[in-house]
Structures are given as structure tokens and as C-alpha cells.
Amino acid sequence: MTNVTLNNGISMPQLGFGVYQIENSDEAVNSVKAALANGYRHIDTAAAYMNEREVGQAIKASGVPREEIFVTTKLWVQDVGYENTKKAFEKSLQRLDLDYIDLYLIHQPYGDVHGSWKAMEELYKDGKIKAIGVSNFSEDRLMDLIAFNEITPAVNQIEVNVFHQRDDLDQFNKSQGVYTEAWAPFAEGRNNLFENEVLIEIGEKYNKSVAQVISRWLVQRDIIVLAKSVKEERIRQNIDVFDFELTDEDMKRITDLNTDQSQFFDHKDPERIKNISNVKFDI
Numbered sequence: 215m216t217n218v219t220l221n222n223g224i225s226m227p228q229l230g231f232g233v234y235q236i237e238n239s240d241e242a243v244n245s246v247k248a249a250l251a252n253g254y255r256h257i258d259t260a261a262a263y264m265n266e267r268e269v270g271q272a273i274k275a276s277g278v279p280r281e282e283i284f285v286t287t288k289l290w291v292q293d294v295g296y297e298n299t300k301k302a303f304e305k306s307l308q309r310l311d312l313d314y315i316d317l318y319l320i321h322q323p324y325g326d327v328h329g330s331w332k333a334m335e336e337l338y339k340d341g342k343i344k345a346i347g348v349s350n351f352s353e354d355r356l357m358d359l360i361a362f363n364e365i366t367p368a369v370n371q372i373e374v375n376v377f378h379q380r381d382d383l384d385q386f387n388k389s390q391g392v393y394t395e396a397w398a399p400f401a402e403g404r405n406n407l408f409e410n411e412v413l414i415e416i417g418e419k420y421n422k423s424v425a426q427v428i429s430r431w432l433v434q435r436d437i438i439v440l441a442k443s444v445k446e447e448r449i450r451q452n453i454d455v456f457d458f459e460l461t462d463e464d465m466k467r468i469t470d471l472n473t474d475q476s477q478f479f480d481h482k483d484p485e486r487i488k489n490i491s492n493v494k495f496d497i
């Protein structure tokens with residue numbers, strides 16, 4: 215496993231285990247336990263995933279010391295604003311049963327994110343959070359936050375996969391000292407990703423799967439990868455990407471798969487923004 219160093223000097227494992235859409239309680243506990251047993255030291259959850267409790271239970275049960283695990287969670291839109299963010303953060307801490315969070319992110323770029331950021335800057339200075347960042351921010355939203363606040367986000371967690379490669383936004387993040395984190399690196403299997411012939415062919419050269427080729431491609435782009443699976447064999451496979459290297463030609467062939475199309479939705483779509491602003495969780 216390689217680690218990256220964030221803009222405040224904090225070290226973070228470059229490949230993390232994502233727990234989105236693991237709603238069944240036992241499955242959530244068991245998959246995080248399996249991830250930790252197989253060497254993952256970075257877990258990515260969110261208040262909105264409704265499984266922070268299970269992540270906390272799995273961390274306790276794993277026997278891995280807390281300080282060896284990098285834990286990310288996120289603030290949902292229903293809790294934006296200064297006061298609400300402080301309360302929501304405390305609730306996340308309680309559900310996770312932890313006394314600090316490694317990385318706390320604003321999950322969506324909507325509503326009073328400046329109020330949230332002020333609260334997060336204070337929590338960071340109090341030592342309750344090791345690094346603060348954002349998710350799904352475009353260039354303009356990111357610059358708005360950077361320009362009007364003291365602390366620059368450490369990461370911007372965005373959709374990045376072979377069909378939506380985000381090179382421009384990644385370059386912009388990098389130009390501001392912000393690490394790009396890739397969510398849905400496997401595009402959740404959409405667009406027949408796991409049957410893609412180019413990726414299969416590249417994988418065959420190294421005896422690696424499509425998922426492994428993709429994670430490796432992201433590692434070589436200096437992007438943080440979040441891989442999710444509930445199957446132990448895949449959990450084991452997905453972290454085994456640090457013993458081979460893609461050639462420039464392999465990288466180019468993967469670049470050519472780009473369609474510049476989100477496999478999910480456009481975060482700038484007004485209808486989507488309206489819908490997301492109404493999504494509330496009983497958390």
C-alpha cells in the first residue's frame with residue numbers, strides 16, 4: 215500500500231474501502247472486518263450511508279489499533295450551516311464510537327457550505343478532525359470555498375472512472391494542492407465495465423482483473439481510490455494492486471476509453487440539486 219501526504223502533512227492510504235450501499239447491518243460489519251483483515255487501513259463512510267455504527271463496530275472488533283486506521287465520514291446536505299455541522303459531526307463521532315475522525319467531508323456542494331466549513335475549520339483546530347475536505351465540488355465551487363476561507367480542502371472526492379476520467383478537474387484540484395479521491399472507480403459496473411475488452415486484455419498481461427487494472431490506473435494518476443465490495447475474494451483482490459505497473463501505452467489505451475460522460479448524474483443539473491436538497495435521512 216502506498217500512502218499519500220495531504221496538504222496539511224497528514225498521511226493517508228491511497229486505496230480505501232468504500233461502504234456506500236452496504237445497507238444490511240451484518241453485511242456492513244462483516245465487509246469492513248474483512249477489509250481490515252485483508253490489509254485495508256482506510257475506510258470511507260458517510261452519515262448518509264446509514265452504516266457509521268457498523269463501521270465503528272467493525273473497527274472495534276478488528277483488533278487493529280484505531281490510530282492505524284484512516285476513517286472518513288461526510289456531512290449530508292440536511293445538516294449544512296455552522297451550528298448544524300457541529301451537531302452532525304458530534305453525532306457521527308457517537309455513531310462511529312470514535313473520539314476523532316481522520317477526514318471529514320462536505321458530501322455535496324449545496325446550501326450553506328461556508329457555514330459548514332467554518333465549523334469544520336474549528337473542529338480541525340480543536341484536533342477532532344485530522345483533515346477536512348469536500349466532495350462533488352466543481353472548479354468554481356472549490357475556488358469559492360478556497361478564496362473565502364482560511365483552510366484549503368485537503369481532498370475533493372469526485373466520480374472518476376474510465377468512462378468519466380475528469381482530467382481537467384483533477385488538474386485543477388492538483389493546482390490548488392487538493393488531492394482527488396475517486397468515487398465509483400468501477401462505475402458500479404455500468405456500461406459493461408467488467409466486460410470491457412481493452413481492460414481485460416491489459417489485465418491478462420499482468421494476470422490482473424479489470425478492477426485491479428482500474429485501481430492501478432488511478433494510483434498511477436496519483437489519485438486516491440475508493441473500492442467497494444461485499445465479497446471477500448473481491449475485497450482481497452481489489453487491494454492487490456501495488457505489485458505491478460501499467461506501461462505508458464496501457465495508460466494511453468485506458469485514456470482512450472474516456473467519454474467525458476458521468477455514469478450517474480451531473481452535479482450542476484438544477485433538477486438534481488433541487489431533488490438532493492430534499493433528501494433527508496433519519497440519522
Ligand SMILES: NC(=O)c1ccc[n+]([C@@H]2O[C@H](COP(=O)([O-])OP(=O)(O)OC[C@H]3O[C@@H](n4cnc5c(N)ncnc54)[C@H](OP(=O)(O)O)[C@@H]3O)[C@@H](O)[C@H]2O)c1
Nearest residue numbers: 232233234258397398399400401402425440442443444448
Ligand atoms: N462522495 C460521493 O458522492 C460518493 C458517491 C458514490 C460512492 N462514494 C464512495 O466511493 C466508494 C466506491 O464507489 P461505489 O461503491 O459507488 O462503486 P464502485 O466501487 O465503482 O463499484 C462497486 C461495485 O463493483 C462491484 N465490484 C467490486 N469489486 C469488484 C471486482 N473485483 N470484480 C467485479 N465486481 C466488483 C461491487 O459488487 P460486490 O459488492 O457485489 O462485490 C459493486 O457492485 C463508495 O463505497 C463510497 O465510499 C462516494
